[in-house]
Amino acid sequence: MSASQKENLAESPLIELKSSSFTLPILMLFGNDLAVIGEQLSRTVERAPDFFRNTPIVMDLSPLAAESQQVDFAGVVSLCRDLGMVPIGVRGGNTEHNRAAEALAMAILADRSAKRETAPPPKPAAPAEAAAKRDHAPPSAGNATRLITQPIRSGQRVHAEGGDLIVTAHVSAGAEIIADGHIHVYGTLRGRALAGAKGDTASRIFCNDLQAELIAIAGQYQVSENMDDSIRGLPVQVYLENLSLMIHPL
Amino acid sequence: MARTIVVTSGKGGVGKTTTSAAIAMGLARKGHRTVVIDFDVGLRNLDLVMGCERRVVYDLVNVIQGEANIRQALIRDKRCEELYVLPASQTRDKEALSKEGIGAILEQLSGDFEYIVCDSPAGIEKGATLAMYYADDAFVVTNPEVSSVRDSDRMLGILASKSRRAENNEEPIKEYLLLNRYSPKRVKVGEMLSVEDVQEILSMHLLGVIPESRSVLSSSNAGVPIILDEDSNAGQAYADVVARYLGEEVPHRFINDKKGLLGRLFGG
Ligand SMILES: Nc1ncnc2c1ncn2[C@@H]1O[C@H](COP(=O)(O)OP(=O)(O)O)[C@@H](O)[C@H]1O
Numbered sequence A: 001m002s003a004s005q006k007e008n009l010a011e012s013p014l015i016e017l018k019s020s021s022f023t024l025p026i027l028m029l030f031g032n033d034l035a036v037i038g039e040q041l042s043r044t045v046e047r048a049p050d051f052f053r054n055t056p057i058v059m060d061l062s063p064l065a066a067e068s069q070q071v072d073f074a075g076v077v078s079l080c081r082d083l084g085m086v087p088i089g090v091r092g093g094n095t096e097h098n099r100a101a102e103a104l105a106m107a108i109l110a111d112r113s114a115k116r117e118t119a120p121p122p123k124p125a126a127p128a129e130a131a132a133k134r135d136h137a138p139p140s141a142g143n144a145t146r147l148i149t150q151p152i153r154s155g156q157r158v159h160a161e162g163g164d165l166i167v168t169a170h171v172s173a174g175a176e177i178i179a180d181g182h183i184h185v186y187g188t189l190r191g192r193a194l195a196g197a198k199g200d201t202a203s204r205i206f207c208n209d210l211q212a213e214l215i216a217i218a219g220q221y222q223v224s225e226n227m228d229d230s231i232r233g234l235p236v237q238v239y240l241e242n243l244s245l246m247i248h249p250l
Numbered sequence B: 001m002a003r004t005i006v007v008t009s010g011k012g013g014v015g016k017t018t019t020s021a022a023i024a025m026g027l028a029r030k031g032h033r034t035v036v037i038d039f040d041v042g043l044r045n046l047d048l049v050m051g052c053e054r055r056v057v058y059d060l061v062n063v064i065q066g067e068a069n070i071r072q073a074l075i076r077d078k079r080c081e082e083l084y085v086l087p088a089s090q091t092r093d094k095e096a097l098s099k100e101g102i103g104a105i106l107e108q109l110s111g112d113f114e115y116i117v118c119d120s121p122a123g124i125e126k127g128a129t130l131a132m133y134y135a136d137d138a139f140v141v142t143n144p145e146v147s148s149v150r151d152s153d154r155m156l157g158i159l160a161s162k163s164r165r166a167e168n169n170e171e172p173i174k175e176y177l178l179l180n181r182y183s184p185k186r187v188k189v190g191e192m193l194s195v196e197d198v199q200e201i202l203s204m205h206l207l208g209v210i211p212e213s214r215s216v217l218s219s220s221n222a223g224v225p226i227i228l229d230e231d232s233n234a235g236q237a238y239a240d241v242v243a244r245y246l247g248e249e250v251p252h253r254f255i256n257d258k259k260g261l262l263g264r265l266f267g268g
């Protein structure tokens, strides 16, 4: 490369700073027993490994901060990493928590739930948070919707990234469909369906005939064995309420 | 231009070789020049079912590796002069198969034959995926049981994504369901999935239902494709399948248990 070429390159911009918002899964920590956290976390991941693989995750330390509990922060981070997640930051921690996070090159994220430090249990606050997210989320872009008209067969895996997934045929047992947004299946859903795969708790699953092996929204899942017989084989919608999965006939 | 049919299933022992032999013979007997190729390298048995095992000189792998030309390897059937068999190798391993090699053989056969029937090995590995790669039509052989249906479903997914037609964005492979070893009696008592159950799970076109029949084993032991046993239910069912595939309207039989007294005494 000649010197003048180099100069030209220096003139034309190779970078640009932009801003964009992402919905990230939050790992709430309610206690500091590393062994128990590890056990519960790996049990959760085991049930939906694809959901967690390489997923950036933010740790919410506000319940610990509220009770001035310390935590082996490096331990939790390495637990997450071992399970395939990419911990990127914390929120809601106290000064000591934040210092530990900084030492591990983690981001300290603005804490929208700071006020909750004084409010007792953090769980009931979740729906409000989901609602807030819904309000702030950009409208689902029409072109991000993925339409599939052929049956999705055992062993196949479809991921509608950044949007909704519509399947007009059936989804076989042994198949897996994933959407960052909603999932609609106008045939029989026999395989696994994971909506809100990037953590959007407002995502829903709609299907004409529920016989799924597993359904999940934003990481909250239910396996076939635990599904109520009364809704099996029916047209249903699945959504999150207080972070628990609700399955209702349509 | 030949039409290439793959007989596939995922699961082993469901009747792919039986079906390949029967439909190849059926097509040839209707006057269509047909070759049936055994892709089950290492476990060849199409030649046994076709009754030509003692005339095998060269095989598929020899041709792919240039040790013989295709004419030397083809075995002409003694009962039907429109029918040829290209046997598999029993001594080589399936790594000897290559996509390019198979492509070149099919290309050569395509000029001389109307139908090329590929008897696929079980599994979803190399032999099976190569057998289906160049297919125009797929006969998916399924037994009326959950594990077999599940494997067929898996195979359909692979057919839809890993074929030449899929890679070139051409019209997809036509898929036909062949439900084999069907026993209306066992369906009735709930030991087997019904035709409706299987169709509901796979949602694909039903080409035919082949009943469970003892004649199948005895005729393959004798090296006679079952379709030549015109007295057997299974032979008749395969004849229907061939006719349907060629566009004739033939009602489905052997789905319900309504044999007459004579049938019950002598059937099977
Ligand atoms: N309709 C049928 N009724 C009874 N036995 C059958 C039938 N179809 C296949 N069989 C038997 O099942 C076994 C496996 O058949 P085969 O055609 O070799 O299966 P594959 O090629 O799929 O492994 C053979 O012993 C065969 O005789």
Ligand SMILES: [Mg+2]
Pocket: B016, B017, B018, B040, B045, B120, B121
């Ligand atoms: Mg076989």
